Amino acid sequence: MKYRKLGNSGLKVSEIGLGSWLTYGKAVNDHTAHDCIHRAYELGINFFDTANAYEEGKAEIVLGEALQRYERSSYVVATKLFFPMGQGPNERGLSRKHIIEQCDASLKRLGLDYIDLYQCHRFDPEVPMEETLYALDDLVRQGKILYAGVSEWSAAQIEKAVGIRKDLHLRPIISNQPIYNMLERYIEEDVLQVSNENGMGQVVFSPLAQGVLTGKYKPNAEKPSDSRAANDSTNFVINSYLRNDVLQCVEKLNTLATDLDLSLSQLSLAWILSHEGISSAIIGASRPQQIEENVKAVDIELSKETLQEIDEILEEIKGFAPLR
Template identity: 65%
Template structure:
């Protein structure tokens, strides 16, 4: 496993990291989830990402329990705050009240004394940015949080937060967690250039386009039984990717991957990691074998000819 700096901070994270969205605490049984986390740790993954809202806190409990057997300093634990955790008017967003209360609740569920990376799960237009940043800075000062980040913020929002932090002496954002894959490249236009300039690392999610870039979905064929697209609770997240055009492109990319001697998923992950501004790619896994395969993408360098062949497919 190779490791990269998270932005311009001193924190080093594994190029491949493990997430728990749509899996741990809900669709994947607890014992299987723990086996996946154990396998990830064994293979050198040191960055584990979750969020308070995943299965309404149950994901944090599973992740915390699985990691408890390992030395706390040996892994980087990330969670998030923003989405509703109750029905009350203050049970959501990035107000000081919600941030502080949810940080304390996450610490309890995870069973740890501090969170390595605490992330704003989305931007909150209803709360002054200064209030949000000051609350996060207070958590850092208290030692409950070591670093702060955001997820799916625009370049303008990230830039505003950095300037406000510099102006008021708040702890600076070191990471952004956006969606990024071969079929969703929006961050390349403005988010990546800004963040590379400002030292904000990208921890990208959905690197395999919700499973489209694993090769399991074929043009003109029904979705496989047991796949995410066949799950009534999860299919909404992948359906937007399953267009005939995308399926055809995925089939062409699978041929390119085979000629390069690797599975499509590893080609897709290596393609993401070609970006110097990307610190880590978050994979999801329902079986330890998936992790064993995906970690092989770490350290893979794609040749210029291979990158050109990929671009020709994606731009067609």
């Protein structure tokens, strides 16, 4: 495994991280989830991502249980907050009340004394940004979190937060967690540049486009019965990828990967890691074998010619934006 600094901070995270969205506490039983987490750790992954809203806290519980056997200093846990955790008017968003209460709740579910990276899962237009940033800074001062980050914030929102932080002399935001893969590239427009300029690293999710960039889905073909696309509880995030033109493009990428003696997932991850400002690509896994295959991407260095060929293939679906 290889490690990169998270933005301009001193925190080092594995180039491949393991996430728990739509898997742990949901589609994958707890025993298998623990096996995946243990195998990831054995392979050198030290960055584990979750969120309070993933199955109403169940994913945090599963992750915390699995990590209990390891020395606390040897891994980095990231969790998030924003989405509703109850029916009350204050049980959502980025108010000081919700941030403080949900941090305590996440610590309890994870079974930890502190959270390494605490992230705002989305931007909250209803709360003054100063209130959110002060609350995060106070959590750092209290030792409940070590670093703060955001997820899926726009370039303008990031710039505003950086300006407020500097004016108020608050601790920096060190990360952004956006979706990023060969098919969904909006952060290249301005988010990457703004983040790089302000010392924020990207810990990207869905690097394999929910499995589309493994080559398992074919144009004009039925969805594999054991796939996320065939599962009614998880297919809402993948179906918009399953256009014939997109899948035809994926087939060309798969052919290129085969010519390079790589799997498509390895090619896709190596492509992401070739971009400046990327600290970690967060994979999902329902079997340990998937992790074993994907971590090999850290040793792959794509040539300029290969990167150019990838760009030419992706040009065929330029502007593609999945429905969210």
